[in-house]
Amino acid sequence: MMYRLPQREGEWIDRTRSLAFTFEGVRYEGFAGDTITSALSAAGVMILGRSFKYHRPRGILSFANHDVNAIFQVGPVPNVRGDVTPLADGMEVLAVNTVGGLQSDRAQWIDRLGRFLPVGFYYKAFNSKRFFPRWERLIRNLSGLGQISVDAPRLQTPKRYAFCDVLVIGGGVAGEAAARAAAATGAKVMLVDESTRVSAHSADGVDVLTSSYVAGVYADRWAAVIEPHRMTKVRAGAIVFATGAIEQPIAFHNNDLPGIVMAGAAQRLLQRHSIAVGRKVLVVTTHRAGYEAAVALLDAGLSIAHIVELNSTSVAPDLSSLLIQRGVKVVVGDAPIEAERNAEGCVAAVHFAGERIDCDAVLMSGGWAAAAQLLLQAGGKTAFDDAAQMHLPSELPAGCFVSGAINGLFNAEAACMEGRTAGRAAAEFASATVPPSGSSIIARSSSPVAPSPHRRQDPRGKDFIDFDEDLQVKDIENAIHEGFDSIELLKRYTTVGMGPSQGKHSNLNAARILAGKRGLSMDQVGLTTARPMYHPVPMKHLAGRGFTPERATPIAPRHSDAGAVWMLAGNWRRPEYYMREGESREQCIAGEVAVVRNSVGLIDVGTLGKIEVHGPDAGAFLDRAYAGRYSDLKVGMTRYGLLLDEAGTIVDDGVVARLHEESFYFTTTTGGSAGVYRDLLRLNALWGLNCSLVNVTGHRAAFNLAGPRSRDLLSAMTSVNLNDGAFPYLGVREGIVGAANARLLRVGFVGELGYEIHVPHSHAQRVWDGLVEQGRKFDLRLFGVEAQRVLRLEKGHFIIGQDTDGLTNPFEAQAGWAVRMQKPFFIGQRSLRLLERRGPRQLLVGFEIENAVPALKECHLAIDNGEIAGRVTSVTYSNTLGKTIGLAMIKPSLAVLGTKLTFRVTDGSTVTATVCPTPFFDHDNQRQKFGVAA
Amino acid sequence: MSATLQQVVNLARIGFKGPNAAAWLGEQGIPLPERANSWCVTGDDEQDICVRLGASEFLLERGDGNALRKLQAEIAAHIPGVYPVLREDCAFVIAGDAADDVLAQMCNVNFAALRAEAREAVMTLMIGVAVTVVPQGNAAQRRYRLWCDPTFGDYVWSSLNEVAGPYLIDTKSPGGAR
Amino acid sequence: MKQLRCPLNGVRPVSEFAYAGEVRDMPDPDACTDPQWADYVFNRSGVPGVKREWWCHIASGYWFIAERDTARDAVIDTYPVEKLREVHRA
Known part of the structure; x- marks a missing residue:
């Protein structure tokens, strides 16, 4: 049993500060500086959890956060890693993976069924779909680590970026x-270590992050550092991987009994927390590290029962003879067969071929695996080194350096020297203006280790290779026999290395078994890739604080005041319609439409893209970019603009206004503004014409004042002459509206006399307020996106992306009038020549139905002789016209005026419509050109 | 560690762009930064500045609007190769020893490493929005001027306040850039 | 996250950039055949190797050219578009 020793020099605990906590409802005390695991160990608690598959009692294995034996539920938080989580006063700790408590886990019967749960059990047992749901429920209940509280509060976890010249991962000697x-070279250095303390500190000019780990290393030396309360994304000029090595277990029957720990775990418990692993300690080793642990424990006054080395000749004759002198019995060339348990289920003795050795603690030291996971993620490579019996770095990516145990150096002095060299090289790399292309591996002199000892297979099994996934030697061997004999297949079939520790203590032994069985070298066998995260990372750290860009026009507060019901348009919020007391959505929209037709309405169109192009070649630029011609556009006039891609597909549209001989101002769709501006910048860079583009989308607000009374209303607010003669349909004028410098565009999108009013952002609210105020005498109403959709549909205008799709060309959209094929060049022209010859494959037509058909929606299919013949792209009931109107993209043979179209609605029934000319309303566009008498 | 946030509303602002913009502004007696993506002082202190965005675009901000109005009147006559740029940006100032920490939670540019005397101007994406950032002051008293599209103004301002919340000692809105 | 050196703005993470495909010479629209034109519009080479590509620094709207080895996932060089035009003239 483990126990706390009297105060020792260098311990990490503060004995003056006691912390009380409970484990499985029992009250214990630990000290400040304890972790959950160390406090439990000091209190003599040996069983910390139950294993994943067989529900076997488990205790400390690595005490390095490398296994899942010490994972707890603390209050509402699952998956708390006891090896590294500091103890806090009042913690309520529960074991996980138990049914009804740790001691009397009702699921421990599974352990006795082990032989009925062969490797690949899931694949073999679950091929019947009928029984699968029952199996799934049973297994879901038996496995899993902890309970998620759905009531847990949402915490905003900050994320941050950080930058350093040299990032050092691992705060050991190297x-x-x-x-x-x-x-020391003046570089900005960041050191990250999992422990609560390291000896380097800020006084050395090092930014030290303790209780933190690097979860992943990504391209161009970009590291995700997980701190206790946040994630930091670090960009490093160079990285030193001093990530160390991970001690490996030794396989024998019952090698998972509580009390059997890694040699390193015993040393950490002793040095940091002054905890003795037991009163009678047995060391089983293949590596010098086992002897070193024995010496350390002996120095601390513990009793070493025996040292058994599995190699036939000792790897550490010097330490061996030293220990013999101090009265320790050393056996070389024997191997453990079975561990025996006591009444509490902890280790009581170990059987060897020759004898049975009583003990209450066993230290395993089965060699080392380089902790190269992060180095491999960074693009490094490893190769198996026979002398070191480890995979060691063989290729390093630019700016990456290694030192210490990861490089096979277990001697502190050598690791220190190598660390200094690596640190200086890293700083030099980071400071070089032209960084050297690579970094070399510093020569290493690894500690000698004998090749992996033969492990005899115990027919009773329970000689664990993977403590996360409860895999035994025979599971690996059976999988190989069944033909899963490549390392990648073996991993997936057995799940070796797929537990939370990602094989930190199992991959190497599994690879050794595979190499032995197949007679291959370790390099021929290879290793599977350990992907990020190095340790499991809490989801809240990964999610972090979220930022979702939102755009608002300056009129947004006015919309809210007016009862706007919002809809999303890209990252904009736009009023869909304005809610009125006692009216339905449909009534509100119909009312907004009616007021535009009968009097005057006002809509915020500030979300439209707004771009200027200036310069002697501005007209030529637009001629090349857009399908229409603009170089011959008169100053003070506008023209429709259709933007195509090289395939001749419609991508955007807007209105192009000529403000001056060398200055144009044009709009784009709301969704297209950023992309269109960027594409036009690229074309400008490519063509090298003498013109400049300016994006004023957010800097200018825009409203559309539309309706028969719009001129009457606007004339009260502006000095611009609004008479048809002075300011005709499709004209553009600059002048003062309210107190603002405005651009006025006479447009006809909704089919009424109307003015788009473009004013600087900072003047927008005042101008809007003035229009609303002046509008009172004309019963002005604000109208939203839905009313605008109805109004434009009555005019037969298409909306790009709704009535057109990623394949629609202008001929198909009946917009050939907007294309000037005779221009020397424009984007899409060459493809249109081809498409014009080929003829349309579909055509956008108007249709009407005499009555209201609420069931007919956009995307309903047109059916012709049982075949799909097209689809509805827009449809609405028009109160203005007293019938249902819409646009449909249909095959050309049906696109003849008067043709009856059959649409199939959601419930399978059909609706008949008639192809009719557009615009549906005011066919000659008299209203928008000249207005109507009020 | 503390920070202050301010929304700048008392400064006049104007932009120019085009192949002749630098020459013309020079003729108007405006001091110009020599390098692309840098800034210089145009008045008595660091409030009045000219920022060069890329090679041929300029952003001028001043406490005294008259000088800029004069430029605006001149440009209305259509000077060849000089094009006015409407600048209705939302402008902010982030200051204090926690300013770098605030920015580090919102932007992947190493502002702390910029040397004050280099007078760099940084165009970058911050919380998904294109911004221009100008570091001012000195290493001990860092101050960042920040401009973004005004339609993103509320989003940037509320995000700044959320992130800077734990550091804030004084949030003034509106205020100046001094 | 990878980094890219913008000729105007310096080294930035790739999240600050937009990509617009390979630099490809447009065939003469008046001289080329329909198949030649269709090949230009619709076909792209996915063969790993050194590609000249269009990249845009989003915040500044600055377009430039990056030469990237897609086999090694390494950026070899970045330069202003003007240099591309010079190369074309030469």
């Missing part, structure tokens, strides 16, 4: 030396 050496 990492610390690297950090100090790099900082």
